[in-house]
Each structure stands twice: as C-alpha cells, then as structure tokens.
Amino acid sequence: MSRRVPDLSVYLVTDRLLARGRELVDVVLAAxxxxxxxxxxxxxxxxxxxxxxLGRALLGRLRPxxxxxxxxxxxxxxxxxxxxGVHVGQGDLPPVVARRLLGPDALVGLSITGPADLSTLDPAVVDYAGVGPIFPTGSKADATPALGLEELARMRPRLPVPVVAIGGINAANAASVIAAGADGVSVVSAICSADDCEVAASVLVRAVRQGLASRK
Amino acid sequence: MSRRVPDLSVYLVTDRLLARGRELVDVVLAAxxxxxxxxxxxxxxxxxxxxxxLGRALLGRLRPxxxxxxxxxxxxxxxxxxxxGVHVGQGDLPPVVARRLLGPDALVGLSITGPADLSTLDPAVVDYAGVGPIFPTGSKADATPALGLEELARMRPRLPVPVVAIGGINAANAASVIAAGADGVSVVSAICSADDCEVAASVLVRAVRQGLASRK
Known part of the structure; x- marks a missing residue:
C-alpha cells in the first residue's frame, strides 16, 4: 500500500461545544x-x-x-x-468497507476499547488504532470503562499498527501514556477547552517527547 | 439521465422500534x-x-x-x-454531493418541510421530494410543524419532481393526501405498527387509488 501513516504524536479531536465559544478553525489552527x-x-x-x-473550512487551512x-x-x-481519511469505531461502518469506499491511499483508523476488540483490527486494512479510554473522560458520553496504563501496556504488543491513546489525557499524564507504549496522544478538551490552545498543544508535544525519552 | 423514478405510491419508511417486536425483514416483506x-x-x-x-438483509430480499x-x-x-439510492434531509449532505458520490443512476430524494425549502430542490439532481410532515406525527422526534393538505396543494405545482407526502399519514387520510397532489404516501407507523402489515399496506394501496380517481 502506498499510504504512509503520518506523525500521530499529538492528535487533536475536535469538539466545538468544548471550545468555550471560540471558532473551531481558530482553535484548530492554534493547536x-x-x-x-x-x-x-x-x-x-x-x-x-x-x-x-466545518470540514471544508478546516481542510482549506490544514492542507497547505x-x-x-x-x-x-x-x-x-x-x-x-x-x-x-476516516476514523471508525466498533459500531461504525467496518474498516474494510471504509477502505473499499475510500481507496488505498486514505487513512483508516479504528477504535479499540479493550482486549476483546484486538481481533477486529486487520493491519492490511487499518492504518492506526485509537485505544481508549485510557482514563475516565467527560468529553465522550458513550465511552466504555477506562483501561488504565497497565492494560494499554499489555495490549500494545498485540497491536500491529501505530497506536494513539485517547480518553482523559492531559499534560500531566501524557508522558506516562507514551511510556506505556502509545505512539501518540489524542485529546479533545485538553486542547479545545484550554485557555491557550497553542500553549496546550506545545505542552503535549513536550510531554510526548518526555515519554519517548523515558522508554529509551 | 438514465435513471427512472420508481412507483412511489406506497413508500414505506422503516422503524424497528415501532414494529412491536417483530423482525424488520418480516415487516418489510409483509408490506x-x-x-x-x-x-x-x-x-x-x-x-x-x-x-x-439490516440493509444487507433487506436488499437480499427486495432486489429479487x-x-x-x-x-x-x-x-x-x-x-x-x-x-x-439515498434520501437526504435539509441538514444532511447536500443532494448535489450525494449525486456526485452515488453517480447518475442512483435515486436521490430530498425532504421538503415547507415553502422555504422549495428553492433547494434542483430537478437536475433530485429525483423526488418527500414533503412533510403533512399531519402531526409521533414517529419523528425532530419533525417541523405540520403543513396540512392546503399547503401541500399550494406547494405541489412548484415541485418539478414526483412528490411523496409524509407525516401522520394513515388509511383514513391517505386518499386526501393524493387528492391534494401527492404522487405517493410515505408511512412509518401506519405499516410498521399495524396488527397485519400486509393488510395495512394493501389498504393504503386502495386509498391511493381512490385519491387518484378523485383527481380525474
């Protein structure tokens, strides 16, 4: 396959309703x-x-x-x-259907909510896994129980694709998530709700670097 | 365009939750x-x-x-x-986007909830209109106010495509909806919740015929 998985180290998931009245495009560009x-x-x-x-507005700014x-x-x-690309959950269209519709060059991510989901990930179809929630989270109403860092570390070797951890991740715990084996941290409120979204993202970048350094 | 709009006279919209515990495929096939x-x-x-x-199960039975x-x-x-085909509402993907993704042969229907929506229907893109709600309805939580038969009759000449009326339609009022200019009646509960879904559909077929006869 010709696609290359991008740098997933700080993976922002949008939520306008958590952006404290700011325009989503501004929040995203600051991040x-x-x-x-x-x-x-x-x-x-x-x-x-x-x-x-919203997507058209974001794409016009992000693509360049x-x-x-x-x-x-x-x-x-x-x-x-x-x-x-697209990110699908276990109840969304199956990754193989997304891949067929989007073609070989698109990114297809899949949510993994626990060990029972591991068998659903075919690395010939799925480019990366979104694993979580790692910690309890307020920004996803239908989230399953938190996995914790130990479960993340146990699951990581069984995931044959890059892993983005999600759920309750912030500047204080991001390094520990990377240390446990994640390739990146996915956040919603840690950036969208921050006083300064640019600073919030840069703090996460540093935390990811610290986590990577701790693994060496 | 090569597509042909099918007979829309009795247009069933599914809702498992209104099917009183019966399998959706059975309800649809009876209808x-x-x-x-x-x-x-x-x-x-x-x-x-x-x-x-559900769609795969239905398509396997309906296509033959x-x-x-x-x-x-x-x-x-x-x-x-x-x-x-696909049926989109005013807040869904725009019909022109649906048409582009689905190609020239697919059916694309558009919901029209009142006179203000009339300008959104491009007959080069949209194959039929779903106009409603005609009467108050319990089966669509986010429905807009009922249009009534007089508004349907006023709007009909301004719709350059076949019209399916929807919203609170049943055996008792279906003929009046056709008499007001609709080409078909779209129902949810009048079939899905009926004691006998086959009989319910056949009663609607007769009512549509009566409505058509009354226009001659």
Whole structure:
C-alpha cells in the first residue's frame, strides 16, 4: 500500500461545544501552531451539512500546512471533503468497507476499547488504532470503562499498527501514556477547552517527547 | 439521465422500534406483499454497522422482487450496500454531493418541510421530494410543524419532481393526501405498527387509488 501513516504524536479531536465559544478553525489552527500533528473532525452535535462546512473550512487551512484531516465515522463526509481519511469505531461502518469506499491511499483508523476488540483490527486494512479510554473522560458520553496504563501496556504488543491513546489525557499524564507504549496522544478538551490552545498543544508535544525519552 | 423514478405510491419508511417486536425483514416483506412499492431504511437508533446488516438483509430480499431500497441520510451506507439510492434531509449532505458520490443512476430524494425549502430542490439532481410532515406525527422526534393538505396543494405545482407526502399519514387520510397532489404516501407507523402489515399496506394501496380517481 502506498499510504504512509503520518506523525500521530499529538492528535487533536475536535469538539466545538468544548471550545468555550471560540471558532473551531481558530482553535484548530492554534493547536497546529503549538505542534498538533493530526486533526480529527468529530462534531457529534452537528448535522452532516454543518460538519461538511466545518470540514471544508478546516481542510482549506490544514492542507497547505501538511496536517492531515481525518473525519470521524462518516465515510461519505470524508469522500465529499476529500479528507485524508476516516476514523471508525466498533459500531461504525467496518474498516474494510471504509477502505473499499475510500481507496488505498486514505487513512483508516479504528477504535479499540479493550482486549476483546484486538481481533477486529486487520493491519492490511487499518492504518492506526485509537485505544481508549485510557482514563475516565467527560468529553465522550458513550465511552466504555477506562483501561488504565497497565492494560494499554499489555495490549500494545498485540497491536500491529501505530497506536494513539485517547480518553482523559492531559499534560500531566501524557508522558506516562507514551511510556506505556502509545505512539501518540489524542485529546479533545485538553486542547479545545484550554485557555491557550497553542500553549496546550506545545505542552503535549513536550510531554510526548518526555515519554519517548523515558522508554529509551 | 438514465435513471427512472420508481412507483412511489406506497413508500414505506422503516422503524424497528415501532414494529412491536417483530423482525424488520418480516415487516418489510409483509408490506411489499400488500403492495408497498419502495422501502426506505431509516433506523435512527441503530449504529451504522447494525444498519448495514439490516440493509444487507433487506436488499437480499427486495432486489429479487424489484422493490427499490433507499437509505436515509447516509450516502456511505447506500454505497456500501449498493442500495438504489439515498434520501437526504435539509441538514444532511447536500443532494448535489450525494449525486456526485452515488453517480447518475442512483435515486436521490430530498425532504421538503415547507415553502422555504422549495428553492433547494434542483430537478437536475433530485429525483423526488418527500414533503412533510403533512399531519402531526409521533414517529419523528425532530419533525417541523405540520403543513396540512392546503399547503401541500399550494406547494405541489412548484415541485418539478414526483412528490411523496409524509407525516401522520394513515388509511383514513391517505386518499386526501393524493387528492391534494401527492404522487405517493410515505408511512412509518401506519405499516410498521399495524396488527397485519400486509393488510395495512394493501389498504393504503386502495386509498391511493381512490385519491387518484378523485383527481380525474
């Protein structure tokens, strides 16, 4: 396959409703200035049409910067936008269907919520795993129980693709998540709700570096 | 364009939760035996993956019968299924996007909830309009105010495509909806919740015929 998995080290998942009244594009661009490496568009309370408009605005700014935009759940939205890929959960369209619709060059990520999901990940189809929630989280209403760092470390060798950890990750615990084996940290409120989204992202970048250094 | 709009006279919209515990496939097949001419898969409480499975089961039974299956909202699901088309609302992906993704042969329907929506329908893109709610309805939580028969009759000449009326339609009022200018009646609970779904569909077929006769 010709696609290359991008740097997943600081993976921002959007949520307008947590952005404290700021424009989503401004929040995302600040995060990218701070060092966010990937953006996932996930606006559960927006209509498909609103999400399409948001995605167009984001893509117009992110593409020149070389930062990939991944769409949550909706393969059709990803196709309509010409986004870089899609992230699907266990209840969304199966990764193999997303791959078939999007073609070989798109990124396809899959949520892994626990050991029982490991068998659902085919590395010939899926480019990276979003593993979590690692810690309890307030920004996803339907989240499953927190896995914790030990379970993340146990699962990591069984995942044959890069791993982004998600769920309750912030500046204080990001290094420990990387130390436990994740390749990147995925955050919503740690950036979207921060006083300064650029600073918040840069602090996470440093924490990821610390975590990587601790593994050597 | 090569597509032909099918007979829309009795257009069933699915809702498992209104099917009183019966299997959706059984409800749909009974409705088709009774004369339902089109089926729209709309399962708002099902995951995309569940809807995909339901769609596969339905398509396997409907295609040999020549009854089109249209998917609500999700263009990706329609593509994954190889369904006959998609029905989008005003907040869903724009019809022109659905058309681009699905190609020239798919059916694309658009919801029209009042006169203000009329300008959104491009007959070069959209094959039929779903106009409603005509009457107050319990089966769509986010429905807009009921239009009534007079508004339907006023709007009809301004719609350059076939019209399916939806919202609170049943055996008692279906003929009046056709008399007001609709080409077909779209129902959820009038079939899904009926004691006998086949009989319920056949009663609607007769009511549509009566409505058409009253226009001559």
């Amino acid at each position: 990218v200035r701070g060092g966010a490496t990937v953006v996932q568009l996930r606006e559960k309370d927006a209509s498909a049409r609103e999400t399409l408009e 910067l070389g930062v990939p935009l991944i769409v949550n759940d909706r393969v059709d939205l990803a196709m309509a936008l010409g986004a870089d | 088709v035996r009774g004369g339902a001419t089109v089926v729209q898969l709309r399962e708002k409480d099902a995951s995309a993956r569940e809807t995909l499975e 019968l020549g009854v089109p299956l249209i998917v609500n909202d999700r263009v990706d699901l329609a593509m994954a299924l190889g369904a006959d």
